[in-house]
Amino acid sequence: MTATAKIFTTGNSQAIRLPKAFRVNVNEMWIAKNEITGEITLKPKDSETQRRLRLKALFKMIADDPFPEDFSFRDEAAPVEYPRNPFEDWAEESPSPVALPKPTK
16 A cells, blocks of 8 residues: 655654554654665564564464474584585687778778
8 A cells, every 4th residue: 555645854853744544652762764775664572471472473374383302403513515616527628710890080
């Protein structure tokens, strides 16, 4: 959904008046600016209670579904097999001379 928001100055800061459809139920927002495009992104900032609830839900999810019995972490002592080098059979040939056009005056 897109809409137009009004921008106004208050003191030394700019403020944005959000349309009714974009209201948020938080006291603070994260703000980020893409330096290349100039795009500004707003994200609701979770309260301490919301962060704790989210972390509690994560721990419950991990406890309810632990790693399966046959799951194993990578053995650090095992040799690492890297993919085959696609250039290992490549032999550099001497470049053929290219006739460059003579500069015109």
